[in-house]
Amino acid sequence: MKIGINATYLGKEHKTGVEKFSSSAISFIIKTKQHQFHLFSQLPINVDTEDNVILHVSKFPKGWHSLRLPLSLSANPVDLFIEMGYSVPPFTKIPVIVVVHDLAYKYFPEAYSPKQISSFDHIFNNISQKAAGIIFVSQNTKLDFEKHFPNSNAMKRVIYQSIPEIKAISNIDHKTLSLPEKYILSVGRLEHRKNTVKLIEAYSFLRQKYQDFDHKLLLVGSRGYGYKEVARAISASGQFSNDIVELGYASDSDLQNIYQQADVFVYPSLYEGFGIPILESFKAGTPVVCSNSSSLPEVGGEAVMFCDPKNCKNIAEGIHSVISDNNLRCSLRDMGKQQLKKFTWQKFTVELMDFIKEVYESRSSS
Numbered sequence: 073m074k075i076g077i078n079a080t081y082l083g084k085e086h087k088t089g090v091e092k093f094s095s096s097a098i099s100f101i102i103k104t105k106q107h108q109f110h111l112f113s114q115l116p117i118n119v120d121t122e123d124n125v126i127l128h129v130s131k132f133p134k135g136w137h138s139l140r141l142p143l144s145l146s147a148n149p150v151d152l153f154i155e156m157g158y159s160v161p162p163f164t165k166i167p168v169i170v171v172v173h174d175l176a177y178k179y180f181p182e183a184y185s186p187k188q189i190s191s192f193d194h195i196f197n198n199i200s201q202k203a204a205g206i207i208f209v210s211q212n213t214k215l216d217f218e219k220h221f222p223n224s225n226a227m228k229r230v231i232y233q234s235i236p237e238i239k240a241i242s243n244i245d246h247k248t249l250s251l252p253e254k255y256i257l258s259v260g261r262l263e264h265r266k267n268t269v270k271l272i273e274a275y276s277f278l279r280q281k282y283q284d285f286d287h288k289l290l291l292v293g294s295r296g297y298g299y300k301e302v303a304r305a306i307s308a309s310g311q312f313s314n315d316i317v318e319l320g321y322a323s324d325s326d327l328q329n330i331y332q333q334a335d336v337f338v339y340p341s342l343y344e345g346f347g348i349p350i351l352e353s354f355k356a357g358t359p360v361v362c363s364n365s366s367s368l369p370e371v372g373g374e375a376v377m378f379c380d381p382k383n384c385k386n387i388a389e390g391i392h393s394v395i396s397d398n399n400l401r402c403s404l405r406d407m408g409k410q411q412l413k414k415f416t417w418q419k420f421t422v423e424l425m426d427f428i429k430e431v432y433e434s435r436s437s438s
Contacts, residue, residue: 073432076110076150076166077101078157079127080136083115089348090173093209094156096236097424100417104425110150112141138162152204152432158195160202167204167435169428172196174209174345175216180265183297200224205431207231207424209346210367227431231423232370234415235351236324249326252288252317256391257334257358259327259349260341262318263296267340267363267381272305272316274340274387279312282392288315292322292330331356336394336401339363340381347371351415354408359401361390373414375407 081094102109102125111119112128114136121127128148130140142163145153153161155170177184177192184192199206200221208214208230217224256275260266268291275289295302306316322330331337337353339362350371353360362368363381372378377400379390394401 073107073152073428074110074150075107075428076112076145076148076153078113078141078153078155078161079111079117079119080114081156082111082117082119083113090157092236092348093171093173093233096234096417097156097420100421101424104421107425110148112144112148114140152428154428158199160198167431168202169205169207169431170199170203171207171209172199172213172217172345174213174343175220176265176343176345178216178220179343180297183263183265196221200226204435205229205427207427209233210370212367212370213345227427227434229423229427231420231427232415233346233348233420234417235348235355237417249322249329250319251330251333252290252315254286255288255290255317255334256395257290257292257330257337258339259292259331259337259352260339261293261296262291262299262302264298264301265342266293266296267342268302269298269305270381270384270387271338271340272302272309273384274338274391275316276309276312277384277388278392279309279315281388285392285395287335287395288317290317290319290330290334292319292327294321327352328356331358334358336361336391338387338391339368340379340387341365341368342381344368350376351412354412357405357409359394359404360408361387361394371415373407373411375404375411377404 077098079098081091084091102122105124108124110126110128114130114133116129128144130136132140137159141161145164145166153166153168155168160168177189181189203226205227211230214230258271262268278285306313331353337358337360339349341363343366347368350360350362360376361379362372362376364378365381377390377394380386
């Protein structure tokens with residue numbers, strides 16, 4: 073089978089969640105030797121090409137998705153096309169499988185402009201009506217999609233992803249990365265959806281209740297929507313405000329070291345399509361306290377300490393339990409290693425290829 077893939081994300085210099093997902097997924101997918109893969113890209117890409125991989129890089133990047141990609145698909149026909157992001161290419165009769173990562177805009181519309189919301193509605197309606205198959209990164213995301221776009225006839229499948237294979241750089245200590253000696257770790261944009269304010273309130277509660285608790289709170293991530301509330305929460309923590317450290321953006325390799333040296337990772341997010349930082353923590357051997365909302369129970373399983381993300385005292389007690397109980401901490405580490413084994417790119421690839429076959433055969437017989 074000739075399988076086309078939107079590989080533009082591989083050419084992005086600064087990769088976000090979708091770009092990282094695409095890069096890892098594609099690198100494993102193209103190892104499936106019984107198929108020929110055509111990688112279509114708006115940008116020059118760097119990929120280890122196999123004998124069964126053909127690159128199609130546009131010489132004219134402007135208007136790529138709306139015009140150049142459909143033209144390229146017409147000139148280089150494939151049996152099926154995979155879109156790792158959210159868009160179905162126009163003007164093509166080739167069956168398309170789209171990956172849907174989340175529907176955050178439906179739950180936090182205040183973080184988006186009216187134009188962005190209208191654009192997302194158009195994109196998801198298009199997926200609903202035109203995609204031959206839809207892959208969801210979690211059962212929760214599938215339920216969200218079916219709730220808001222109930223009339224889709226596309227074949228649907230939940231296929232869990234894994235995390236990028238990035239190794240920590242050895243011999244990097246706390247001083248090299250300007251890390252506190254002992255810290256609670258938070259990774260993610262500092263914004264309302266990530267529930268950063270409640271985490272800061274939970275930290276302040278911890279410091280006030282337990283006089284011997286001297287861990288600092290390390291916030292890794294850029295400033296997002298609602299950061300002013302985050303800044304006010306830090307200021308309101310009074311004497312503990314200097315122990316709340318904003319590290320900002322961290323590279324993937326540095327992030328692995330930051331995870332490894334944390335005593336606990338806390339993820340009180342209100343909504344996630346998947347929850348990659350949980351798996352990153354499992355890989356680093358760092359125990360996890362996370363919210364019991366959206367997709368996070370699917371990812372964390374029994375290997376995390378769950379908390380109510382809207383209750384700062386509950387978040388605080390979860391953190392304290394993990395840090396103060398060595399047996400619990402060791403147990404969570406061990407269970408995290410086992411839980412991580414459920415999320416591999418090899419498993420993702422096998423399930424994806426099975427779904428591709430089902431979608432293609434369904435379209436061929438209709």
